[in-house]
Amino acid sequence: MSAITSEGVEPAPINPRTQRLLQDPILPMLIRLAWPNILIMLAQASTGLIETWWVSHMGTEALAGMALVFPAVMLMQMMSAGGFGGAISSSIARALGGGRKADADLIAWHAVAVNVAIGLLFSAVMLFFGRPIYQALGGQGGELEAALVYSNVVFGGMIFVWLMNGLASVVRGTGNMLFPALVTCFGAALLVPVSPLLIFGVGPVPGLGIAGGGLALVFYSLGSTLVLAWYILSGRNLVRFGFGPLRWSIFSNIVRLGAAAAINSILTNVTIGIATALVATKAGVEAVAGFGTGARLEYLLIPVIFGIGAPMVALVGTNMGAGQKERAIRIAFTGAAIAFVITEAIGLIAAVFPVAWISLFSEEHGAIDAGVAYLQIVGPVYGFFGAGLALYFACQGAGQLFWPLACGFLRLAIAGLGGWLALKVTGSLNGLFFALAGGLLVYGTLLILVIHSGVWFRGKAA
Numbered sequence: 001m002s003a004i005t006s007e008g009v010e011p012a013p014i015n016p017r018t019q020r021l022l023q024d025p026i027l028p029m030l031i032r033l034a035w036p037n038i039l040i041m042l043a044q045a046s047t048g049l050i051e052t053w054w055v056s057h058m059g060t061e062a063l064a065g066m067a068l069v070f071p072a073v074m075l076m077q078m079m080s081a082g083g084f085g086g087a088i089s090s091s092i093a094r095a096l097g098g099g100r101k102a103d104a105d106l107i108a109w110h111a112v113a114v115n116v117a118i119g120l121l122f123s124a125v126m127l128f129f130g131r132p133i134y135q136a137l138g139g140q141g142g143e144l145e146a147a148l149v150y151s152n153v154v155f156g157g158m159i160f161v162w163l164m165n166g167l168a169s170v171v172r173g174t175g176n177m178l179f180p181a182l183v184t185c186f187g188a189a190l191l192v193p194v195s196p197l198l199i200f201g202v203g204p205v206p207g208l209g210i211a212g213g214g215l216a217l218v219f220y221s222l223g224s225t226l227v228l229a230w231y232i233l234s235g236r237n238l239v240r241f242g243f244g245p246l247r248w249s250i251f252s253n254i255v256r257l258g259a260a261a262a263i264n265s266i267l268t269n270v271t272i273g274i275a276t277a278l279v280a281t282k283a284g285v286e287a288v289a290g291f292g293t294g295a296r297l298e299y300l301l302i303p304v305i306f307g308i309g310a311p312m313v314a315l316v317g318t319n320m321g322a323g324q325k326e327r328a329i330r331i332a333f334t335g336a337a338i339a340f341v342i343t344e345a346i347g348l349i350a351a352v353f354p355v356a357w358i359s360l361f362s363e364e365h366g367a368i369d370a371g372v373a374y375l376q377i378v379g380p381v382y383g384f385f386g387a388g389l390a391l392y393f394a395c396q397g398a399g400q401l402f403w404p405l406a407c408g409f410l411r412l413a414i415a416g417l418g419g420w421l422a423l424k425v426t427g428s429l430n431g432l433f434f435a436l437a438g439g440l441l442v443y444g445t446l447l448i449l450v451i452h453s454g455v456w457f458r459g460k461a462a
Contacts, residue, residue: 018096021175021318026327026334030311034338036181038307051195051213052296056361058199062210063361064285065146067276067292068139071269073154073217074299076122078265080162082306084114084258085169086396089310090317091254092173092239093397097321103250105242108170108232110250112163112241114258119162126155137273138280138288146210153214160221167228172310174238175318179231183224191220260401264392267408271439272298274416278423278432279370286366287429293361294374297350298382301343305386308339309393316397325457332394332451339390340444344383351379370429377433384444391447400456407447415439 020029056063088111095104126133134147168180195216201207208215231237272295279291312335319328350357358371392404415436422431 018175018318021093021315022097022322022324022327026315026331030308030315030331030334030338033175033177033311033315034308034335036178036307038304038342051191051199051216052293052361054196054199055210055213058210060285060289060364060367061142062146064143064289064292065139065148066150066210066213067288067296068134068137068143068147069151069154070292070296070299071137071273071276072126072133072151074302075265075269076158076161077165078268078302079262080115080119080165081169082302082309082393082396083262083265084118084162084254085165085172086261086309086313086393087254087258088114088166088169089173089313090257090397090399092170093175093314093317094321094399096174096238097318101239102242104173104239106244106247106250107173107242107254108239109241109243110246110254111166111170113246114251114254115162115166116159119159122162123155123158126151126158130155136277138277143285143288150210150214153211154217157218157221160218160225164221164225164228167225167232170232170239171228171237173314173317175311175314176238177311177314179237180228183227187220187224190223191216194219257396257399257401260405261392261396264401264404264408267405267412268302271412271415271436274412275419275432275436278419279429282423282432283366283370283429286364287370289361289364290358290367290370290372291374291429293358293367294354294371294378297346297357297375298378298385301346301382301386302389304342304346305339305389305393308335308342308390309396311335312390312393313397316394317399320398328394328398329451329456332391332398335394336387336390336448339386340383343386347379347382349379350375350382354379373430374433374436377430378437378440381437381440385440386444388440388444388447391451395451395456398456403447403450403455407443407450410446411439411443413439414442 052063052066055066088107091107092104095101095107130148130151131144134144134151139147168183171180195213197205198208198212198216199210200212232240275295276288276292280288312331315331316328319325319331354372354375355368357375358368361367388404388407392401395401395404415438418438419432419435422435423429425431
């Protein structure tokens, strides 16, 4: 991606925070920047699990309905935080690394416009076409109606999810990981009691059922958006809003890199969505609930890796902007190694103790059988997913997204087409789950090999 410049503006002196990103030892710095993000992203993901646990008390249909919506909600989180959010952070980091503070301010203002427009677009799509989308994923009867109730509430306020993650990305692009993490932590702490309050009701507060869980998520996003906007407008952030007419050159750069990154997020969710539909066709609602609960652990890895990936975007972007390419590569593989260790440990624990996880959400035999089989087969290769996704964030910081996208399409082909063929040939869900595992293994391994070969410096930025 070409650099964004402001005509006639001399490069500003590099801020001490930015200077540290260019000079400090890589491993200690990456751990220092990542650990608050990892903890807070885990806290945020845990609120979704807690909400799932509460919804599970409403019955299998409600749990299955939530499983249908969850890939769409996670897609919005991944696109707004890791996709377009990463594009925003990367652009700001490279501007600051090159001493172009005024450009970074302009990027922040354009980020607001981009996220408002995209948030409204997805709200409209899901509110008007939610039913056929969830039917295509195998939803029917009570589970479909539960999915629509939850989806309509969440997507009615989806603009706040996009704004929250967009503003957090503006702050992260400066290398400040702590404040967005604190906002997430405080919001997650409030969400824990608010969610069951709105789902079941207490005293004068009426129980809204599954819609209450969606409304709690909207309130959380709205509150976080207001706090992050205040932080930037108050001047406490290194980058401020460069108010003024929108410039197509800046707007298009964010959209171009963000759209490429968003495709990667879509591929991940389409893969899970196709697998959900195949499970529904083969084994019915109980298996969907079990598979959805098992796959939710895979989704739990995403915010963990995002905790590592967000600083990687800023670090790689800043160093690429300053021309320190070899240091950028070392940052990429250091982050990938950390991600592999964490996610592989989670996957192995899940594979050894799968019943302990699945039974938290359902006691139905069909759900437990499907969830256990999924975790025992796919869990042991979670490390390759973690390493690959961490390298995706590094590529985003470098402005190079061709290979992450290519590897994502290959994973989809192996998991989707391969899973369908395996299901046809074996007649067992295990065949589908082995295809999902194979997709993760190829995704991570291939991305490691191509980045190690130096593709960042042979192609053009995405």
